[in-house]
Amino acid sequence: MGLLIKAEFRKILTTKMWWAMMIPALLLAFGWAWGVAALTNSIVSDVSDVDIIEEFNISFDDLSWSVIALTRSMNIATIFPMIFGTLALASEISRKTITTSFLTAPNRGLLLSAKAVTYVIWGLLFGVVIAIGASIGTAVGSESSYLPDAGQWLMILLSGILGCLLWTLLGLGLGALMGSPVGALVILLIYSLLVGPLGDIVLTAVTEGSYLAGFLPNGSANGLTGSTASQVLATQVIDLITNAGGVVDTDGREQFEQVVRAIAGAPGALALWLSGLIFLGWTALFFVFGILRNRTRDIT
Known part of the structure; x- marks a missing residue:
């Protein structure tokens, strides 16, 4: 197994694919985080100047608004590890x-297992690179008062890295199942960039804020970071209201979290652990069927 994994790494490192995917992933995560952080700063600043906000002496400086930038940038940058994984077996086939x-x-079983281990490692590497880009972009584009604390920041990054890993394996599974790199890429790109996001918005709107979208691949994947960000902001807002003498019931907290999840690009998403389990299930479905398909595929 060790020699097969070494051979897979050598096969990847002798091509331009890994850095041709990793550099744009880093730049996209950085640029998107910077832009979203700057936009969020502008919006929050304008809202803070509204008369009613000033009248009630509500301070937005105590809220970690930049978690939205972290979340959105990591979610959009996952398209690169997804593409990388999709081409893993599909291009060879x-x-x-x-x-x-x-x-x-x-x-064949040993070889396919070696490929799986190899791309788990590469999925994690992509996740770490994307997390670095998103972190730098958020820090540069956001005011320091809007940044989350270290624990909150780390939780969002870890959930985003997990998302990168699972997208890599889902792409590998679909590519292995179809055997066509073009066909698999077209399906995944159209779904992840168009059908999935629009479908999540429509489902959430039509079903009046239900969690149906959170059971789909795109909704559950984005829910990894989106749910984490919404929980951070919801907790801070509730503390702010409570300290001001107000009361927030369970329904109010849930509605606020849904709004933040939508802003973070994960409308209708479930809690972090549920989103992770659901997306893991989707990944396992495509991955297992893709691997099984290649145990008996005609290679002539």
């Missing part, structure tokens, strides 16, 4: 280069 690997490995 399409070009017939997988034939040599299957014939020289002890058995």
Whole structure:
């Protein structure tokens, strides 16, 4: 197994694919975080100047608004590890280069397991790079008073890294299942950038704020970071209202969290752990079927 994993790494590192995907992922995460953080600063500043806000002496400086920038930037940048994973087996199957690997490995199961381990590591690497880009962009574009504390920041980054890992494996599974890199990429890109986000918004609106969108791949994936960000802001807002003598019931907290999740790009998302389990289930579904398909695929 160790030699097969080493061979997979060598195969990846001798091509331009890994850095051709990783550099844009870093830049996109940085640029998106910077832009969203700056926009959020502007909006919050304008709202703070509203007369009724000043009258009630509500301070927005105690809220970590920049978690929205962290969340949105990590979510959008996951398209690169997703593409990277999609091409893992699909390109080899399409070009017939997988034939040599299957014939020289002890058995197909061992080779496919080695590929899985390899792309788990690469998914984590992409996640760390994206987390670094998103963190720098958020820090540069946001006012220091809007930044979350270290624990909150780390929780969002960890949930985003997990999302990158799972998108990598989901892409690998779909590419392995279809055997066509173009077909798999078209399906995933259209879904993740268009159908998924619009579908989540429509489902949440039509079902009057239900969590149906959170059970779909895109909704559950975005819910990893979106739910974390909404929980951070909801807790801070409730503390702010409570300290001012107000009361927030369970329904009020839930409605506020739904609003923040929508702003963070995860409308209708469930709690962090539920989103993680659901997206893990979708990933396992495509991954397992993709691997099983290649245990008997004709390689001639």
